[in-house]
Amino acid sequence: MAESAKAVGRAKYLIEGRRVRVADLLDHGLIEAGARLRFDRNRIGKTFYATVTEDGRIRVDDLGEEFRSPSGAAMVAAGMRAVDGWRAWTMVDDGRLLDAARQELLDRNVPGSHPPHRDAVRLMVHKRLQQARKRADEDDPERLSVRELLGLWGAKDRGDHIDQIEADLANHGLTTSPGFRAVTLDTLVALTTPLADGFETPDEPEIGDLQVVENDEGDDLNVRLTVGNLSPLCGVESVRPDGTLEEVITKMALDDFSQLAVLNGPRNLRGAVTWRSIALARQGNPDATVADAIDSRVEVVAYDRDLFEILPALQQRDFVFVRDQSKEIKGIVTTADVAHRYGEMATPFFLLGEVDQTLRWILKRTFDLELVRRHCRRRITAFEDLSIGESLRVLEDEEMWVRLGWPLDRAVFTARLEEIRLVRNKVMHFHSDPVPEDAVNKLRWFLDLLHKHRAQR
CATH class of the missing domain: 3.10.580.10 (CBS-domain)
Structure with missing residues (x-):
């Protein structure tokens, strides 16, 4: 019973945010230690064999080396630069691909361990990706904008949800073409299957969506700003x-x-x-x-x-x-595009700095430091130490707000400051997507309000 509960719990976790591993198939009885695998390179008439170890690694016969990732094992065995190992290795005993066992594991996801609305979203994503995989296998890939793709997970940009999205795509044997990290939010991408048996990497391997299968674990660092992030790839005049x-x-x-x-x-x-x-x-x-x-x-x-x-x-x-x-030649990037993008990135940074410093200036001229310290969860030695979040906690206090003496509604004002705090967190985490224009406008308007009322101090 305990082992069964563990299996269900892990199945929930797998569909919640990381990539399936061969060890997970072992834990759920979908493959056994010692199971034999084969990888047929039909184009060159060669076959490679491997064994699944007790700890979920793949030991390639000809090499004697062990690999945690099916793709890593296939690439090294065959000397290929990129290959989808989940669709390359076949289980000898029943002739199924490793990918088939992975899909069976994902289907074991049982709702109930999260709030109902969250389970509903997770299952909706799972079903949608199943349909996308079916279309990709039929050579009729679904096409949608990056913005629409992110929206399946309730995300508006490539921020905190990025690892979840990449894991879910990979677990369903999908990738995007072009790679959705390296293009604009409005670029159309196709949900496709990555390289599998019999397909070689093209002559120029720098194209990201063809290299995504090199790391099944999903632990590559990928935070670059790319040319495609500035060009929508919708064609050139x-x-x-x-x-x-x-x-x-x-x-x-x-x-x-x-x-x-x-x-x-x-x-x-x-x-x-x-x-x-x-x-x-x-x-x-x-x-x-x-x-x-x-x-x-x-x-x-x-x-x-x-x-x-x-x-x-x-x-x-x-x-x-x-x-x-x-x-195909599908875009152009100019010096003006680069200047505009860096302006998009720099503007909220400087506006947030001005909001932060203006709030400190106002608090310093209104309250004693000792009074402000009572609202901080860490030791503050000067007003210059205050963060936007700490300034927010000070102003949320009704007594402090009354002492401020502004003819404004405290709840509405602090709610907007909380929005600004969240924008600040995103900017300071250096997410690649620009801050939305409406958020920048809110920063400007909030700053104008601060300047108007700081004159009363």
């Missing part, structure tokens, strides 16, 4: 090499562009046409065409490239073209 400069000039003038891509097919980038290249071409030939004005010295980068790595190219060229997971 372009002209053909045989087009006219009048067409180019009209398109650039209508949309206030400084450059256009010159494409001869979605993957065949010939270069770019810029105002400067047009001027140089027509200086030598008033009847110049697009072909005469092409600047071929353009930089093309993968969408999941680290943004900091391409800053020198941006400084020199002012723009880079971006290719998606299928190597």
